[in-house]
Amino acid sequence: MKYIEPHGHMVSRTTDDYEKMALAGCVAICEPAFWAGFDRASAQGFYDYFRQITENEPKRAARFGIQHYSWLCINPKEAEDLKLADDVMALIPEFINRPNVLGIGEIGLNKNSRNELTILEKHIQLAADYDQLILVHTPHLEDKLKGTRLILDALKNHPEIKPERVIIDHVEEHTIDLVLDQGFWAGMTLYPQSKCSPQRAIDMLEQRRAERLWMNSACDWGVSDPLAVPRTMLEMRKRGWSETGIQRVVFENPVAFMGQSPKFLLA
Numbered sequence: 157m158k159y160i161e162p163h164g165h166m167v168s169r170t171t172d173d174y175e176k177m178a179l180a181g182c183v184a185i186c187e188p189a190f191w192a193g194f195d196r197a198s199a200q201g202f203y204d205y206f207r208q209i210t211e212n213e214p215k216r217a218a219r220f221g222i223q224h225y226s227w228l229c230i231n232p233k234e235a236e237d238l239k240l241a242d243d244v245m246a247l248i249p250e251f252i253n254r255p256n257v258l259g260i261g262e263i264g265l266n267k268n269s270r271n272e273l274t275i276l277e278k279h280i281q282l283a284a285d286y287d288q289l290i291l292v293h294t295p296h297l298e299d300k301l302k303g304t305r306l307i308l309d310a311l312k313n314h315p316e317i318k319p320e321r322v323i324i325d326h327v328e329e330h331t332i333d334l335v336l337d338q339g340f341w342a343g344m345t346l347y348p349q350s351k352c353s354p355q356r357a358i359d360m361l362e363q364r365r366a367e368r369l370w371m372n373s374a375c376d377w378g379v380s381d382p383l384a385v386p387r388t389m390l391e392m393r394k395r396g397w398s399e400t401g402i403q404r405v406v407f408e409n410p411v412a413f414m415g416q417s418p419k420f421l422l423a
């Protein structure tokens with residue numbers, strides 16, 4: 157069965173991982189710009205990173221018949237340095253029209269600091285100015301609920317940003333209703349050791365009838381599993397989900413959200 161990995165940091169993965177994902181049925185991977193596991197020294201480092209996720213990763217993915225899309229921003233962790241953040245955001249217009257770029261992301265908050273909020277606001281304005289979709293990272297720390305509230309408030313300060321064009325990722329049981337009840341999309345991130353397990357994700361899918369929800373593996377530089385989505389599909393079968401129900405979550409929902417960008421065209 158085919159599926160989409162809607163949030164994968166493939167710059168951290170080997171070519172073997174691309175092959176394994178293709179064998180498991182992956183047809184498209186979407187890569188938000190994020191922290192690379194270390195703080196970059198200058199905006200030039202981001203220039204090359206943006207080239208990597210708009211030029212190089214699409215070629216690596218294509219070798220396995222996978223389409224690759226990306227999102228652009230400076231992540232909240234490195235956005236603590238306001239000068240660096242402004243310099244990186246100034247690069248985005250040069251890349252925003254590249255054929256695999258779907259929008260601005262993953263923006264959001266890490267420690268809910270004042271500087272992070274300032275840069276979050278600027279990214280939202282950038283998305284509004286260029287009429288882009290938004291992908292949001294919510295904090296993994298104990299402040300997830302507070303951070304999610306701050307992010308939703310910042311988004312609602314921009315009436316020109318429609319909630320159905322924004323996905324709030326890494327939701328958990330205590331934030332999912334807040335996000336979905338206000339019309340936004342929500343993503344659940346499946347991590348092997350922490351955060352959301354397949355069982356918890358399926359519970360949330362069942363409670364919310366899988367509406368405006370997707371699942372991803374993040375598959376970043378840390379402990380993570382690029383096959384977390386197909387593993388959860390197996391678990392869904394064990395729990396009695398129909399093939400059409402599974403396909404809706406792992407394929408049709410990501411297509412419905414990302415298809416709002418005219419560039420998201422599955423071959």
Ligand SMILES: [Zn+2]
Nearest residue numbers: 188190262374
């Ligand atoms: Zn991420």
